[in-house]
Structures are given as structure tokens and as C-alpha cells.
Amino acid sequence: MMSWLPENISIEGEEIDFLFYISYYLTVVVFIGVAVAMGYFIIKYRAKPGVKAKYTHGNNVLEILWTVIPTFILLVFILMTQTSWAKLKLAIPQNPPVRVEVTGKQFNWIVRYPGDDGKFGTKDDLVLDNQLNVPVNKQVFIALKGADVIHSFFVPQARMKQDVVPGRTIPLWFTPTKVGKYEIPCAELCGFGHSGMNGEFIVHSEEDYAKWRKKAWAEKDK
Ligand SMILES: [Cu+2]
Structure with missing residues (x-):
């Protein structure tokens, strides 16, 4: 399929792309159909000397049709989207291999990594500004927190976007599949x-991730 988006780099993103492209191409078809029909009627029924416009009170059959058809399309979309929504938003992984805590704060992403004990809030935590390091092909679980106002955590390439709300911890998870450096722009006007x-969202190979961890914790202890 032709792609207008930057390359997707997550397993979960494939489903989102699929849904996106269905609605996108359907919209394109409807848009072209409407534009062509409008052009045709504008020319066909243009003002002509001696021809008076017909006044119409409406057409019940048409009214029903253009209510029922979009409703039907919308219902199909809701059903199609529902499985992905339920999976991503409700079936939160219980034992994800990678866990981080990201706090949106004017104007940084504060990333907290648990140390070898796997627990947050202990002495061996590592805290970095604006740098999220993860290994490739592993489920990444992010607990999103807000320190001040509403922000939105966005990794366009992974097709993941989630508002960050102060006072709440919101889960977000996905599985990056491609090594590389990507961006985490804030997607909610926050000041x-x-x-x-x-x-920076950095996806390492498994080997590089182990090296990064070793180095980062060694530097922290200095
Ligand atoms: Cu912002």
C-alpha cells in the first residue's frame, strides 16, 4: 500500500496504520465523488435564458439514504477499531520486559528507569531528561505522568500518542521493531x-542496550 506516513516502527502501529488507511482512502473516494458530482451539476444546471429553476422541498428517500449509509460506515469503523482499542487501552501487559516512567514537565520529558531491582523509587533509579532508551523487539511499558499541565507523549513512527494528565498515571505500551533514533514531540500545547x-526515543539492538545500561549506571554512580 502506498504510504504517506513516516515508516512505522512498532508491531502495534501496523493495526493503527491499517485503520488509518481504510478511513483515509474511503475519505479520498467520497471526496472525489462529491467534487466530480458537484462540478457536473454546476455545469449541467447552469443558468440558461428562459429556463426557470425548479423549487424543491426536499427528498425523503435521499435524506434517509445519506443518513443511513454514513451511519452504517461509522458503525463498521467503530466495530473494526474496537478490537485494537480494547487490546491497546484495556489489555495492559502485566509483566512487560521493559518498564519506564515518563513525566511531562514544562518543557521536558523526564524519563525514570528502574535499576536492576526492577523497582521505581529506589536508589538505583536512573533519571534522564528527554532520552528514552529501549531495546528492540521488546514490549515497552511506559507509565505516563504529568507534573504541571497537560502534555501529550507522541512517537509518530510508533503511531503512539497519549495525553499526559497531572494527577494521573496513564499506561502506554508498544513494541518497537526497528533500531534507530526517533523523536518524542509534545503534542499538546503546554506553554x-x-x-x-x-x-529522543532511542531503540537499541539488544547488545547495544545492555552496553548503554552499563555505561549509564556507571556514569550515574560517579
Ligand atoms: Cu507541549
């Missing part, structure tokens, strides 16, 4: 520094 609020 004067919003445009510069941008983190």
Missing part, C-alpha cells in the same frame, strides 16, 4: 516552550 519540548 511558551511547547515547540521546543522534544525528546
